[in-house]
Amino acid sequence: xxxxxxxxxxxxxxxxxxxxxxxxxxxxxxxxxxxxxxxxxxxxxxxxxxxxxxxxxxxxxxxxxxxxxxxxxxxxxxxxxxx
Amino acid sequence: xxxxxxxxxxxxxxxxxxxxxxxxxxxxxxxxxxxxxxxxxxxxxxxxxxxxxxxxxxxxxxxxxxxxxxxxxxxxxxxxxxxxxxxxxxxxxxxxxxxxxxxxxxxxxxxxxxxxxxxxxxxxxxxxxxxxxxxxxxxxxxxxxxxxxxxxxxxxxxxxxxxxxxxxxxxxxxxxxxxxxxxxxxxxxxxxxxxxxxxxxxxxxxxxxxxxxxxxxxxxxxxxxxxxxxxxxxxxxxxxxxxxxxxxxxxxxxxxxxxxxxxxxxxxxxxxxxxxxxxxxxxxxxxxxxxxxxxxxxxxxxxxxxxxxxxxxxxxxxxxxxxxxxxxxxxxxxxxxxxxxxxxxxxxxxxxxxxxxxxxxxxxxxxxxxxxxxxxxxxxxxxxxxxxxxxxxxxxxxxxxxx
Ligand code: SF4
Numbered sequence: 001x002x003x004x005x006x007x008x009x010x011x012x013x014x015x016x017x018x019x020x021x022x023x024x025x026x027x028x029x030x031x032x033x034x035x036x037x038x039x040x041x042x043x044x045x046x047x048x049x050x051x052x053x054x055x056x057x058x059x060x061x062x063x064x065x066x067x068x069x070x071x072x073x074x075x076x077x078x079x080x081x082x083x
Numbered sequence: 084x085x086x087x088x089x090x091x092x093x094x095x096x097x098x099x100x101x102x103x104x105x106x107x108x109x110x111x112x113x114x115x116x117x118x119x120x121x122x123x124x125x126x127x128x129x130x131x132x133x134x135x136x137x138x139x140x141x142x143x144x145x146x147x148x149x150x151x152x153x154x155x156x157x158x159x160x161x162x163x164x165x166x167x168x169x170x171x172x173x174x175x176x177x178x179x180x181x182x183x184x185x186x187x188x189x190x191x192x193x194x195x196x197x198x199x200x201x202x203x204x205x206x207x208x209x210x211x212x213x214x215x216x217x218x219x220x221x222x223x224x225x226x227x228x229x230x231x232x233x234x235x236x237x238x239x240x241x242x243x244x245x246x247x248x249x250x251x252x253x254x255x256x257x258x259x260x261x262x263x264x265x266x267x268x269x270x271x272x273x274x275x276x277x278x279x280x281x282x283x284x285x286x287x288x289x290x291x292x293x294x295x296x297x298x299x300x301x302x303x304x305x306x307x308x309x310x311x312x313x314x315x316x317x318x319x320x321x322x323x324x325x326x327x328x329x330x331x332x333x334x335x336x337x338x339x340x341x342x343x344x345x346x347x348x349x350x351x352x353x354x355x356x357x358x359x360x361x362x363x364x365x366x367x368x369x370x371x372x373x374x375x376x377x378x379x380x381x382x383x384x385x386x387x388x389x390x391x392x393x394x395x396x397x398x399x400x401x402x403x404x405x406x407x408x409x410x411x412x413x414x415x416x417x418x419x420x421x422x423x424x425x426x427x428x429x430x431x432x433x434x435x436x437x438x439x440x441x442x443x444x445x446x447x448x449x450x451x452x453x454x455x456x457x458x459x460x461x462x463x464x465x466x467x468x469x470x471x472x473x474x475x476x477x478x479x480x481x482x483x484x485x486x
Contacts, residue, residue: 006429007422007455032385051386051422055451072451074458 001043005050009071010034010059016067017043029062057083084293084316087130089172090308091289095273098262100255101285103177109170114155117173118148124176127154132316133164141168144176177287182275184208185256187263189270189294195223198260200238200252204275218242226264232257251284252276266304267297324399328378331391338384338415340392340423348373350440350481351396351405353389353424355380359410359470366474367406372481375402381415389423390430397431397438404440406477411466417444417452425459436460440480443473 002011016022020041027035032052036044059068060082070080086094089107096102106117107130118125129141136142141163145151155171182204190197200220203211212219220241224234235256239249255276263271270292277287295315298305315321321329324345332341339355350372354360360379367374376396380389396405407424409415421442428435442456445466456463462480464473 006426051426054416054419072454074455075451 001045003045003047003050004073005047005053007072007074008050008053009073009077010045010050010053011069011071012043012045012063013067016063019043022063022067025062026059026068029058031056031058035059055080057081084295084298084310084314085132086291086293086308086310087132087169088128088288088290089130089170090310091271091291092172092286093308094262094266094271094291094304095259095286095289098258100258100273101283103175103285103287105172105174107170107172108155109159111152111156111159114171114173115148115152118145118151121173121175125151126174126176127151127158128172128174129158129161129163129168130170130172131163131166131168133166136163139163174287177277177285178280179275179277179287180280180282181278182287183252183278183284184211184272184274185252185259185276186270186272186274187260187268188272189268190223193223196226196260196263197221197223198235198238198256200235200242200256202242202244204277208272208274224260230257230260230264235260247282248278251282255284266291266301267294268292269294324376324395327395328392331388331395334388334391335385337388338380338382340378340380340384340388342377342379343392343395344377345399346374346376347401348375349401349403350477351375351399351402352378353380353393353396353405353407353420354378355409355415359408362410363406363408363470363474366471367478369471370475370478372474372478375399380420381409381412383415383419384423386419386422386426389420390426393424393427394431397427397433404438404477404481406440406474407442407444408470408473408477409444409446410470412444412446414447415444416447417449418455419448420444421452421455421461425455425461434460436462440477441473443468443470 001017023037023043027037032049034046034049036046038044057080072078092102104121108114125145127143127145129136141158141161143154145154158171159168184201184204186199187196201211201218203218220238222234222238224230232253236253239252259271268291272290273286275287277285322345325343328341328343352374354363364374364377425435428438439461442461443464453463
């Protein structure tokens, strides 16, 4: 799944998005509420918050490698590097 | 925030400075009761936050309680400079031998309070300073270190006051200085400070202003005085534009993006940074620019909040462009503000490169911020460009002069 704001896009692999435990972790990790959990536990991306991303990388730390990408749309779609 | 006289008198009384046996009321009938309690001639004074009370008929003398009631009734219905009175103060008509002046005011240039004393009271201290400068004593003092009596003594003695009067005045001026510091005031003034026939001193009128930003530190005092949170006591009512600015700032807890003041120029300002906003506003005017507004942004507002503020300013009738400027910021991310103001332009259907005259915010995350500005073709300046120069460029742009 992928959602685009004006400045930031977030992409999550389908497998990771279906993982309720990971969805809970991402929801907990993001300081600006870009991740949320649907009633069935699956991951949702909160579009109105995408541009609030502070590029902290906490979601990248919380998820298995390469399952979550934070994309800077203003920088040639450069991906935020994991810390 | 300014206090009414009856509130200022209460503050003075609490500080241990002698006051007359006055009473405050909103009812003419109660004014009569207060006058009966006082038991002699009284002065009835309108409680308004504006000058010119005496000339407007807002101060009257009464020989009897009945007269006090009649005057109170008239004064309570009397509008002065567009202000209806909060009530009336009923004061004993004191037999005054001499009127003095005692005041403390914040000196913004020295960043210290200054105590001022004069044996010529009852008129504006500015007039005394002009006509009889030798009769005005001044001294700055620390608002951090403990205050000593000798500081007040030096000021009073410098005006020629000696002996018993000097000894009685020292604790009054010292207490006034202390209450000024303790209550985060910008002005604390007793004028006149009356010396009665028996040689004692009493505060006959008081004016006080408390620093608006310090209201939160003095909730108890304000509650005791009956000052509600909603009472801003600004010089004028907030305009719808300014109220909308408050709403933007209240949208979330992150940072500040508000404190908007409306002007009527064509250059919208999104400015901030610890005094930088005032400097920038002045710089724009100094270069012949006409600001559409003043505002404050800082402390890492959310993108939504920065966007909301920029949208508000961009939508103000008469605004042609906005200038986004701050001094070097460490507590506000450049990229977040850049996102906010560009988003505002885009959502309103404007080209950010056209609408943003200049973006001059160097500091935290500036590399990311500058990338965003470059993508949208917005002219930006780094820290090598002064605030003054940035303001000049913004004014040149809006005036259509090629930089
Ligand atoms: S980088 Fe930080 S702010 Fe951005 S989506 Fe990940 S956790 Fe949220």
